[in-house]
Amino acid sequence: MGFHPVIDYKAISNWDELQYEFGVSKNFQIHGTWQYRGEGNSNIVLALAEGMRLVRFPKVEIDQNFSGEWDRERKKLKREVIFAHLIFRPLIGSTFVGNVEILQIDSCEISELNKSLVPLRPVNRLHKELRVPYATSHADFARIHSNPSTNVDYCVEIKPKQGYLTKTIFGEETHLCTFCLNQFLKIRSSKVSSRSDYCPLNLFSG
Secondary structure, eight states: OOOOOOOOTHHHHOTTTOOOOOOEEEEEOOOSOEEEEEEOSSEEEEEESSTTEEEEEEEEETTOOOTTOHHHHHHHHHHHHHIIIIIIHHHHOTTTSOOOEEEEEOHHHHHHHHHHHGGGSOGGGTTEEEOOSEEEEEEOTTOOOSOTTTSOOOOOOOOOOOOOEEEEETTEEEEEEHHHHHHHHHHHTTSOSSOOSOOHHHHHHO
C-alpha cells in the first residue's frame, strides 16, 4: 500500500481565516553564543549554540518605510507556520520537519543584532537589514552532534531553483525558465554584474 498523507487543504486556500492555534514567544532574546549561518534575498538565519535551533529573521530594505505594517509581517509568518505543520509535515514526516514557532523580538535586540551582523554579512547583502519585530524558530537539521566544538557536521543544501519554462512575459514569447529570467532582471537592476551559468532546466532534463 502506498503512503497517503493527510493534508488539510483548507489551510492552502484560506490562510488568514483559518483558526489554527500556534504560540508566539514574546520578548525573545538570544542567550549565549550564536553563529551566522547565512542569508538569502529575504531572510537571515542564525544558529543558536543551545538547543540546536535556528532563528530565521525577515529582512527589509534599509530605506523602506515599514511603519505600521508589522501585523502584515506577522500574518506572513503565521502562513509559514501553518504550511510547515499542516502541509509540509504530513507530506515529509515529523522526523524531517520540526516544530516551527513565531518569536516576538524587542527593537533593541534587533538593533544590537544588526550591529553584530554587519562584519559577518556579504557586502552585496547590506542594502537590507533586520527590522521586523518577528522571527521564526526552527530545528537545526544541519547539525547532528549536540556539541559542535568537539565534533564536525557536514551539510549539503540542494537548491535547484524554479525549473519550469515561462512561455510568455509581457506578451512576448520566451523559452527561458524563471530562474534565468530573474538573472537578467538582476543584471538590469545592477544587483549582480553577470548572470549565473547554472540553469535548472539542465538539471531536470538530465
